Amino acid sequence: MFRKMSKHVDFPTILDLAPFCAMDKLKKLPNVARGQNELLYSLFGIVEHSGGMHGGHYVAYVKVRQPVKPGDPRWWFLPKSANIPAPGSGDADVDSESDLSGYESGEGAAPSMEAPPGKWYYVSDSLVSEVSEEKVLRAQAYLLFYERVL
Numbered sequence: 001m002f003r004k005m006s007k008h009v010d011f012p013t014i015l016d017l018a019p020f021c022a023m024d025k026l027k028k029l030p031n032v033a034r035g036q037n038e039l040l041y042s043l044f045g046i047v048e049h050s051g052g053m054h055g056g057h058y059v060a061y062v063k064v065r066q067p068v069k070p071g072d073p074r075w076w077f078l079p080k081s082a083n084i085p086a087p088g089s090g091d092a093d094v095d096s097e098s099d100l101s102g103y104e105s106g107e108g109a110a111p112s113m114e115a116p117p118g119k120w121y122y123v124s125d126s127l128v129s130e131v132s133e134e135k136v137l138r139a140q141a142y143l144l145f146y147e148r149v150l
Helices: 073-077 133-137
Strands: 014-016 040-052 055-064 119-123 128-131 141-148
Touching: 119 133
Parallel strands: none
Antiparallel strands: 014 040, 040 055, 040 141, 055 119, 119 128
């Protein structure tokens, strides 16, 4: 009756959800900039399942990046009442300049926006190892995890 699909399905590292949103509602949200026509998300995790529907094994691929610094545009998506760190707060060794690599200044993303830099890791029951992004993109994804970046 039900069968598990066991094949690769392509998935992007940057996903634009705007084409799937009601733009009239989207433009009224407080965390969407005026004139913004993209809603970009970056891949940061994958769960892969091997086996059948009644048993098997799960592994994960996780992208590890530098912590988000105060002033980084990724804080802008939180509601205004959220506890957002002020620039200059936090660790003394973190400079107040935001690391905007891959981001524009709030007016929108460049058409060829790249995923934020980081290292990918394969995580299983008793093994954690660094892997290439190419290996991650060949995974037979069961679940995909994205974070909003614009």
